[in-house]
Amino acid sequence: MDGLSLIKAASAIGAGLAMIAGIGAGIGQGYAAGKGAEAVGKQPEAQGDIVRTMLLGAAVAETTGIYGLVIALILLFANPLFG
Amino acid sequence: MDGLSLIKAASAIGAGLAMIAGIGAGIGQGYAAGKGAEAVGKQPEAQGDIVRTMLLGAAVAETTGIYGLVIALILLFANPLFG
Amino acid sequence: MDGLSLIKAASAIGAGLAMIAGIGAGIGQGYAAGKGAEAVGKQPEAQGDIVRTMLLGAAVAETTGIYGLVIALILLFANPLFG
Amino acid sequence: MDGLSLIKAASAIGAGLAMIAGIGAGIGQGYAAGKGAEAVGKQPEAQGDIVRTMLLGAAVAETTGIYGLVIALILLFANPLFG
Amino acid sequence: MDGLSLIKAASAIGAGLAMIAGIGAGIGQGYAAGKGAEAVGKQPEAQGDIVRTMLLGAAVAETTGIYGLVIALILLFANPLFG
Amino acid sequence: MDGLSLIKAASAIGAGLAMIAGIGAGIGQGYAAGKGAEAVGKQPEAQGDIVRTMLLGAAVAETTGIYGLVIALILLFANPLFG
Amino acid sequence: MDGLSLIKAASAIGAGLAMIAGIGAGIGQGYAAGKGAEAVGKQPEAQGDIVRTMLLGAAVAETTGIYGLVIALILLFANPLFG
Amino acid sequence: MDGLSLIKAASAIGAGLAMIAGIGAGIGQGYAAGKGAEAVGKQPEAQGDIVRTMLLGAAVAETTGIYGLVIALILLFANPLFG
Amino acid sequence: MDGLSLIKAASAIGAGLAMIAGIGAGIGQGYAAGKGAEAVGKQPEAQGDIVRTMLLGAAVAETTGIYGLVIALILLFANPLFG
Amino acid sequence: MEEISNLVVFLLEWLDQFDAKTLVSAAAVLAAGFAMIAGIGPGVGQGYAAGKGAEAVGKNQKNTSNITLVMLLGAAVAETSGIFSLVVALILLYANPLVGMEGVAIVIAASVLGAGLSMIAGIGPGIGQGYAAGKGAERVGQRPKYQSVIVRTMLLGQAVGQTTGIYALVVALILLFANPLIG
Ligand code: NA
Ligand code: NA
Ligand code: NA
Ligand code: NA
Ligand code: NA
Ligand code: NA
Ligand code: NA
Ligand code: NA
Ligand code: NA
Ligand code: NA
Numbered sequence: 001m002d003g004l005s006l007i008k009a010a011s012a013i014g015a016g017l018a019m020i021a022g023i024g025a026g027i028g029q030g031y032a033a034g035k036g037a038e039a040v041g042k043q044p045e046a047q048g049d050i051v052r053t054m055l056l057g058a059a060v061a062e063t064t065g066i067y068g069l070v071i072a073l074i075l076l077f078a079n080p081l082f083g
Numbered sequence: 084m085d086g087l088s089l090i091k092a093a094s095a096i097g098a099g100l101a102m103i104a105g106i107g108a109g110i111g112q113g114y115a116a117g118k119g120a121e122a123v124g125k126q127p128e129a130q131g132d133i134v135r136t137m138l139l140g141a142a143v144a145e146t147t148g149i150y151g152l153v154i155a156l157i158l159l160f161a162n163p164l165f166g
Numbered sequence: 167m168d169g170l171s172l173i174k175a176a177s178a179i180g181a182g183l184a185m186i187a188g189i190g191a192g193i194g195q196g197y198a199a200g201k202g203a204e205a206v207g208k209q210p211e212a213q214g215d216i217v218r219t220m221l222l223g224a225a226v227a228e229t230t231g232i233y234g235l236v237i238a239l240i241l242l243f244a245n246p247l248f249g
Numbered sequence: 250m251d252g253l254s255l256i257k258a259a260s261a262i263g264a265g266l267a268m269i270a271g272i273g274a275g276i277g278q279g280y281a282a283g284k285g286a287e288a289v290g291k292q293p294e295a296q297g298d299i300v301r302t303m304l305l306g307a308a309v310a311e312t313t314g315i316y317g318l319v320i321a322l323i324l325l326f327a328n329p330l331f332g
Numbered sequence: 333m334d335g336l337s338l339i340k341a342a343s344a345i346g347a348g349l350a351m352i353a354g355i356g357a358g359i360g361q362g363y364a365a366g367k368g369a370e371a372v373g374k375q376p377e378a379q380g381d382i383v384r385t386m387l388l389g390a391a392v393a394e395t396t397g398i399y400g401l402v403i404a405l406i407l408l409f410a411n412p413l414f415g
Numbered sequence: 416m417d418g419l420s421l422i423k424a425a426s427a428i429g430a431g432l433a434m435i436a437g438i439g440a441g442i443g444q445g446y447a448a449g450k451g452a453e454a455v456g457k458q459p460e461a462q463g464d465i466v467r468t469m470l471l472g473a474a475v476a477e478t479t480g481i482y483g484l485v486i487a488l489i490l491l492f493a494n495p496l497f498g
Numbered sequence: 499m500d501g502l503s504l505i506k507a508a509s510a511i512g513a514g515l516a517m518i519a520g521i522g523a524g525i526g527q528g529y530a531a532g533k534g535a536e537a538v539g540k541q542p543e544a545q546g547d548i549v550r551t552m553l554l555g556a557a558v559a560e561t562t563g564i565y566g567l568v569i570a571l572i573l574l575f576a577n578p579l580f581g
Numbered sequence: 582m583d584g585l586s587l588i589k590a591a592s593a594i595g596a597g598l599a600m601i602a603g604i605g606a607g608i609g610q611g612y613a614a615g616k617g618a619e620a621v622g623k624q625p626e627a628q629g630d631i632v633r634t635m636l637l638g639a640a641v642a643e644t645t646g647i648y649g650l651v652i653a654l655i656l657l658f659a660n661p662l663f664g
Numbered sequence: 665m666d667g668l669s670l671i672k673a674a675s676a677i678g679a680g681l682a683m684i685a686g687i688g689a690g691i692g693q694g695y696a697a698g699k700g701a702e703a704v705g706k707q708p709e710a711q712g713d714i715v716r717t718m719l720l721g722a723a724v725a726e727t728t729g730i731y732g733l734v735i736a737l738i739l740l741f742a743n744p745l746f747g
Numbered sequence: 748m749e750e751i752s753n754l755v756v757f758l759l760e761w762l763d764q765f766d767a768k769t770l771v772s773a774a775a776v777l778a779a780g781f782a783m784i785a786g787i788g789p790g791v792g793q794g795y796a797a798g799k800g801a802e803a804v805g806k807n808q809k810n811t812s813n814i815t816l817v818m819l820l821g822a823a824v825a826e827t828s829g830i831f832s833l834v835v836a837l838i839l840l841y842a843n844p845l846v847g848m849e850g851v852a853i854v855i856a857a858s859v860l861g862a863g864l865s866m867i868a869g870i871g872p873g874i875g876q877g878y879a880a881g882k883g884a885e886r887v888g889q890r891p892k893y894q895s896v897i898v899r900t901m902l903l904g905q906a907v908g909q910t911t912g913i914y915a916l917v918v919a920l921i922l923l924f925a926n927p928l929i930g
Contacts, residue, residue, distance in 0.1 A: 030115050699799065
């Protein structure tokens with residue numbers, strides 16, 4: 001077995017591990033969805049402000065999931081370790 | 084054993100690991116479901132707004148689970164490491 | 167031992183890992199069940215709306231568990247890595 | 250040692266991993282049990298509706314635990330990788 | 333080293349992993365215990381109904397822990413992989 | 416290295432893994448302890464009922480931790496895989 | 499297989515592991531999003547202050563996710579272990 | 582493969598593991614952000630005190646994430662094991 | 665390869681694992697930060713006592729993170745098993 | 748490359764080049780790392796107690812000393828599993844009875860690893876007992892005259908919540924000091 005194959009094999013596992021970061025955004029944004037739905041039920045007249053704040057906060061919460069995705073894509077498609 | 088087999092074996096494990104990201108959306112969207120049900124019970128007249136907000140927020144929470152699925156499918160069906 | 171055996175062995179482990187995604191839906195839907203039961207106790211007259219919202223939200227929360235199941239079934243029954 | 254033994258060994262570990270999915274239903278259904286008990290204490294006259302909703306929601310929350318069990322049983326008793 | 337020994341070794345680890353499922357029931361049933369104690373303090377006259385609902389819900393939450401135990405016992409005492 | 420030694424080594428690790436199940440009962444019973452202390456402070460006259468319910472629920476929550484202990488003890492002291 | 503390949507393979511896995519840190523910011527910032535949306539619904543006139551505080555707190559919560567990203571990028575693009 | 586390469590490979594994995602500590606600060610500080618935003622919405626006149634307390638508490642919560650970062654940097658840039 | 669290199673490699677991984685303990689203090693102290701900020705908003709006149717209690721409790725919560733750090737530092741800088 | 752083709756055989760043969768003391772020492776440093784993970788529990792739990800204590804002090808300032816006392820007492824109980832793990836880690840590093848023991852190296856090394864893994868169970872009691880500490884402190888702030896019954900219930904519940912941590916400690920100590928798999 002050659003060294004490059006070992007690096008590629010480890011990159012496949014590394015890519016899978018990096019995706020696990022997405023657990024966070026899934027929980028957090030789901031919490032925001034629940035609080036948003038609750039708030040809209042209580043103050044339907046503020047629906048615009050509530051949903052905007054929920055989406056702004058959810059966008060912030062998405063970033064670390066994106067970081068994980070970017071590292072996984074680098075490992076698969078633009079891997080600097082293959083040099 | 085050739086190097087390609089090792090990469091394929093690691094890709095199978097990487098695909099399994101990537102799916103674990105789905106824990107997040109499952110917890111988060113379930114929380115949203117619970118808060119949505121609670122809110123509909125309290126303000127049945129706002130049911131449309133509540134359910135819409137819940138589903139919008141849940142869609143946002145789904146993304147990192149989808150990222151994990153996409154990486155798993157790439158590892159299995161369009162693996163760039165097999166080159 | 168041939169390379170195919172190694173890929174098959176890794177696929178068995180990958181299938182097990184993919185199922186772990188189901189933790190999320192189990193927690194989330196159970197939360198929805200609890201909130202639904204609470205809401206039905208408080209507003210029995212809204213039972214239909216409450217249960218419908220709970221089930222709709224729970225269906226959304228099921229998806230990432232299904233993704234994990236699908237990847238596991240692919241690894242076991244339609245594995246593209248065996249080629 | 251032959252390849253089949255390696256696949257069988259990995260299947261035993263995969264079966265164990267798949268069971269971990271059951272953490273979710275355990276937490277979620279326990280939450281539902283707690284909320285159900287609380288609701289029954291507050292509205293004993295709605296006990297039937299509360300318990301029915303709790304059990305319906307808990308049944309939904311069981312599915313991903315069952316998925317894990319089914320994959321484990323496939324790995325042990327009807328393993329397609331042994332071919 | 334023979335193949336059967338490897339399968340037996342992996343079965344011991346798989347049995348240990350399967351027990352981890354029990355985390356869920358422990359958390360969930362403990363939550364139910366806490367809510368049950370709280371509810372009994374508030375409505376001692378409904379103690380019978382509260383405890384019955386708590387125990388019913390806890391029984392439901394036990395199942396995935398039992399699944400894990402059953403898979404572990406199969407791996408140790410009735411292992412179909414040894415054939 | 417002989418096969419029996421590998422099985423014994425894996426059994427030691429499996430025993431350690433099985434104990435991790437105890438996380439659940441620790442969290443859950445601690446939650447019950449907190450709710451019990453809270454409830455006793457509010458309704459000291461219902462102390463007997465509260466503590467009894469808390470202990471009954473905690474006993475139920477202990478089981479999966481015991482399952483893990485039993486599997487660990489089997490792996491160490493009555494291991495059927497050594498045959 | 500050469501030593502450098504082993505280090506590179508381990509670096510790919512280390513990079514994947516480091517991303518898991520992002521779970522925290524995802525959960526925490528999502529919680530902040532939910533509380534922010536709730537607060538804006540209750541006090542729309544304080545929306546500016548609420549969103550500013552939410553974003554300030556979320557920025558603080560991002561740091562450990564960034565640390566993980568930085569370590570992953572060092573492992574991939576500026577790895578001091580390759581010397 | 583030489584011993585130094587093995588130590589370097591393990592250091593890359595150890596650095597990745599150490600970053601996982603950051604999950605805690607991410608969750609905790611995000612919780613503080615949410616409570617801070619909520620409190621500012623309720624008592625805008627106390628905004629200064631609220632934000633100061635939130636930031637002081639968040640600084641305390643950062644430390645274990647920093648410890649993890651420091652250990653990772655030592656493993657990568659000032660590794661005493663290479664001697 | 666010499667035995668000391670294996671022990672050093674394992675020490676690098678052990679140091680990384682030990683840091684994971686820091687998750688706890690991060691979550692707990694962040695919770696304290698959030699409750700402290702909330703309490704200061706409600707009772708600004710008690711700010712001194714609130715912050716003092718928050719910091720005292722947070723100091724107690726730091727200890728296990730410190731234990732993990734100490735074990736990691738021992739593994740790296742004063743490892744008794746290198747002898 | 749037939750010998751590499753079976754990764755398990757390759758790994759076992761690779762490990763076989765080391766003497767028993769080396770393998771057990773390598774396992775001991777890994778196990779010390781695993782054991783420390785239990786520290787998550789007290790961190791979460793005591794932090795919860797800190798938050799509830801701060802909240803309670805804000806609401807019932809005149810009962811600050813009762814609240815602080817109960818918070819610290821409950822948090823001390825929650826520290827137990829962190830201490831257990833620290834002690835096991837220190838035993839593994841400084842007083843490891845299996846380093847240099849006669850027997851098959853891989854069984855001894857795996858026993859050391861199993862002891863470290865077992866200690867992770869301590870996460871649970873740490874979180875749970877800390878929760879109880881927080882609720883106890885909160886309630887004592889509201890009803891100081893019922894402090895003794897509150898604290899008694901808290902301690903009783905915490906004791907029940909400790910058991911799975913004790914089981915794990917016992918299994919770890921069996922693996923280290925009375926190991927039926929060795930010899
Ligand atoms: Na973010
Ligand atoms: Na998302
Ligand atoms: Na979903
Ligand atoms: Na389900
Ligand atoms: Na169940
Ligand atoms: Na149980
Ligand atoms: Na931070
Ligand atoms: Na800290
Ligand atoms: Na502590
Ligand atoms: Na217990």
